[in-house]
Amino acid sequence: MHVAITLLTILASFKWGDWKNWREYHASMLFISTGGLLYEYIVKEDTLWKFHPDFFYGHEMVVIIYALITMPISVFLFLSHFPSSWSKRIPYIVIWSVVYIIVELILYITGRISYQNGWKFEYSFIFDLVMFSVIALHQQKPGRAYLLSIIIITILIHLFKIPFKF
Numbered sequence: 001m002h003v004a005i006t007l008l009t010i011l012a013s014f015k016w017g018d019w020k021n022w023r024e025y026h027a028s029m030l031f032i033s034t035g036g037l038l039y040e041y042i043v044k045e046d047t048l049w050k051f052h053p054d055f056f057y058g059h060e061m062v063v064i065i066y067a068l069i070t071m072p073i074s075v076f077l078f079l080s081h082f083p084s085s086w087s088k089r090i091p092y093i094v095i096w097s098v099v100y101i102i103v104e105l106i107l108y109i110t111g112r113i114s115y116q117n118g119w120k121f122e123y124s125f126i127f128d129l130v131m132f133s134v135i136a137l138h139q140q141k142p143g144r145a146y147l148l149s150i151i152i153i154t155i156l157i158h159l160f161k162i163p164f165k166f
Contacts, residue, residue, distance in 0.1 A: 001112045002054050002062050005103060006070045013073045018080035025079040028138045029072035035149065036067035046162050048119035052112050075135055082136060097128035118160045
């Protein structure tokens with residue numbers, strides 16, 4: 001399932017991605033990659049969600065594939081068509097969050113993701129709304145997005161009592 005999601009994301013990027021301007025989105029693509037890898041490093045085995053592998057690779061490899069391929073390409077697609085009109089931005093973020101939650105539901109039903117440390121499937125939609133909002137903010141005001149991300153991460157670590165490890 002994880003491989004299929006990654007391949008579909010890559011194919012979608014060839015069809016709908018703004019490849020002429022990919023450099024415009026590069027910093028936000030790195031932002032999401034760094035965030036995903038940093039999350040895994042900080043929480044180690046106390047994650048809120050855990051990926052279960054498809055074939056011959058473990059959780060760590062799934063995380064690397066998502067962090068280095070799937071998520072950055074998703075961000076590229078998201079930003080490729082991000083509306084300039086404020087009235088269209090909120091529905092656009094909601095649509096992307098719905099797509100993400102549907103994919104996560106498929107992963108959940110097929111046993112490719114599980115939740116732990118108090119996280120529930122229902123929280124993921126809120127997380128997706130916040131994530132896409134922060135990505136949009138990062139594209140325009142990266143400093144504010146980094147500050148907001150630190151605040152959100154701190155709140156999540158506190159709410160879910162995740163031991164902070166280095």
